Amino acid sequence: MNPLVHRTLVVQLRTDGTGRCPVLARLSHDAGDPFAVTAVFGHDGRVPARRRLDRGMPADGLNGPVGVGDVRPRPVATGTWRELRMDFRGDPQRAG
Template sequence: MNPFVHRTLVVQLQAGGTGRCPVLAHLSYDADDPFAVTVVFGHDGHVLARWRLDREMLADGLVKSVGVGDVRLRPVDTGMSRDSRELRMEFLGDARPDGGRHHAVVFAWAPTVAAFLRETHRVVAPGQEEVPVDELLADILSGAE
């Protein structure tokens, strides 16, 4: 079985009080880092931002509000049907010169994110994640000599 899952989707970016504009979101999952999903946002061949998200938090954000720090997720009812729900992802970035922080909100189609997560669950089921702590410690200690 392939230990990688990748999905590219068009999402809507809202930043700085502007309206929404479409950007690409590249979601990737690697079984070697079983708790994380990497999201790279891009437009016109340029990387706008890269975030590592907790896989369980991403799944929880499809059904309830989660996050209190730099990343906050919650479902949004578009008023159409259950299949047209969005996932609202709010990101707080580095400090700006004026003392504020960079801030962006991204809206993704929730069924597509859910399908991506189902694929990751086929690679590593929730609760079956393992991190090779002994190997990691051995690598760290061997470099300390």
């Protein structure tokens, strides 16, 4: 079994007062930390933020709002599409 599983996605970043811009998000799961998923967000070759999530949050967030801390996933329906919107609060953990 592979101790590290990851997937890189293009996601849309939106901040208050701006439109959306594409950024890369790499989601990783490490068998050494079985209850967490790490999300690393990058843009233009930089890694501005890293967040650790409970491993069930992304899937649970498709069904309803979850989270009480700095990361709060929730579903959003936009026409025929279902989106997972993640609100990030507080300071991001800086990636090295």
